[in-house]
Amino acid sequence: MNMSSSSFTASSILLTYCFLLSCLVSSSQLATDYYSTTCPNLLKIVREEVQNALRTEMRMAASLLRLHYLDCFVNGCDASVLLDGRDSEKFAVPNLNSARGFEVVDKIKSAVESSCRGVVTCADILAIAARDAVVLSGGKHWKVELGRRDGVVANQTAANTEIPSPSASLDAITSKFVSLGLSLTDMVVLSGGHTIGLARCASLSNRLYNLTDPDVASDLKTRCPADGDGNNTVPLDRNSRDLFDNHYYKNLVSGKGLLQYDQMLYSSASGEAASATKALVERYSNDLNVFLDDFAISMVKMGRISPLTGYNGQIRKNCRVINN
Numbered sequence: 001m002n003m004s005s006s007s008f009t010a011s012s013i014l015l016t017y018c019f020l021l022s023c024l025v026s027s028s029q030l031a032t033d034y035y036s037t038t039c040p041n042l043l044k045i046v047r048e049e050v051q052n053a054l055r056t057e058m059r060m061a062a063s064l065l066r067l068h069y070l071d072c073f074v075n076g077c078d079a080s081v082l083l084d085g086r087d088s089e090k091f092a093v094p095n096l097n098s099a100r101g102f103e104v105v106d107k108i109k110s111a112v113e114s115s116c117r118g119v120v121t122c123a124d125i126l127a128i129a130a131r132d133a134v135v136l137s138g139g140k141h142w143k144v145e146l147g148r149r150d151g152v153v154a155n156q157t158a159a160n161t162e163i164p165s166p167s168a169s170l171d172a173i174t175s176k177f178v179s180l181g182l183s184l185t186d187m188v189v190l191s192g193g194h195t196i197g198l199a200r201c202a203s204l205s206n207r208l209y210n211l212t213d214p215d216v217a218s219d220l221k222t223r224c225p226a227d228g229d230g231n232n233t234v235p236l237d238r239n240s241r242d243l244f245d246n247h248y249y250k251n252l253v254s255g256k257g258l259l260q261y262d263q264m265l266y267s268s269a270s271g272e273a274a275s276a277t278k279a280l281v282e283r284y285s286n287d288l289n290v291f292l293d294d295f296a297i298s299m300v301k302m303g304r305i306s307p308l309t310g311y312n313g314q315i316r317k318n319c320r321v322i323n324n
């Protein structure tokens, strides 16, 4: 064996070894203490910025929570939802005139940058902000896993296909969650995010004329007149729109779910999935603590959807554009 072929063998063994190692490590590369030495005040900074935003507008808690979800369902949790430009996910049907909070994320990012320049990714900021939004609305605390890198592409087509429509079938939405490593239970738990925030009349479509509760039906018809602007908004949880509680599930049990999707989780439809979601809705409607605990667990799982780690992706300087 000559010199060059033996060094070729050695380096290919090394490459194979590194490749395997990075495969093994990648699923567990996120860590709650990821920035503890590089940005020790990170959590405090984000918390303060979210608090400031909620002081101005309580709904921002819902908007920040939803942004993390919208991000994770398209290309994994890589802050692709924040990118501007031609293929921006902001213009995809589920997000257009709907996804919001981008200016708040910009503010959080600049506060973080002024303390720890070039260290913290936008994807991680979204995950922390979502947690803080929930906690500041009355939910339980969880430790946010960190170490995601920012993606370098947005994908509007993917946003259109990957973010479930509120009028899709239960089976279609369940398979979407399963394909992302989430279970039917995670789906029902995470939908509890609809205990805060607003939906546009445009998202109600035929559900508006399909409500069994006459009071809710007439109220919604007033708020969403047939000749009106689809941009009018109505609370997803009509009992306590700013409070992170289990009224979302209580509403479903009494047939007062807002979106067709919401009420589908508690319906008289037959089938395994429908009875499983129904049992879970009953469970969470009866036990606030179990819901809040399970929500925290499922949020950690959602935050693990295909993260970019190691040398993949980048740490964006500006959350709206990739670094050049």
Ligand code: HEM
Residues within 6 Å of the ligand: 059, 061, 062, 063, 064, 065, 066, 069, 097, 098, 099, 100, 164, 165, 166, 167, 173, 190, 191, 193, 194, 196, 197, 198, 199, 200, 201, 202, 203, 236, 259, 261
């Ligand atoms: C997969 C099933 C889901 C469907 C079909 C769905 C659908 C929707 C729709 C249609 C809206 C109203 C948008 C508008 O009209 O502007 C909305 C709002 C919202 N969604 Fe979902 N969603 C789903 C899952 C989730 C998950 C997993 C979360 C978070 C854990 C979440 C959190 C929210 C929040 C907080 C709002 C209110 C946002 C605001 O007020 O700015 N959703 N969702």
Ligand SMILES: *[C@@H]1O[C@H](CO)[C@@H](O)[C@H](O)[C@H]1NC(C)=O
Residues within 6 Å of the ligand: 153, 155, 156, 157, 158, 161
């Ligand atoms: C965007 O997503 C679509 C559908 O998921 C995929 O076919 C396409 O290759 C993606 N484009 C980019 C630039 O990643």
Ligand SMILES: *[C@@H]1O[C@H](CO)[C@@H](O)[C@H](O)[C@H]1NC(C)=O
Residues within 6 Å of the ligand: 206, 207, 210, 260, 267
């Ligand atoms: C109307 O409600 C019924 C019962 O909840 C449901 O089976 C049906 O699919 C709904 N239709 C529409 C258009 O939402």
Ligand SMILES: *[C@@H]1O[C@H](CO)[C@@H](O)[C@H](O)[C@H]1NC(C)=O
Residues within 6 Å of the ligand: 097, 229, 230, 231
């Ligand atoms: C809703 O608001 C957006 C942005 O302000 C506007 O472009 C759109 O036309 C409005 N939609 C309707 C149905 O009026």
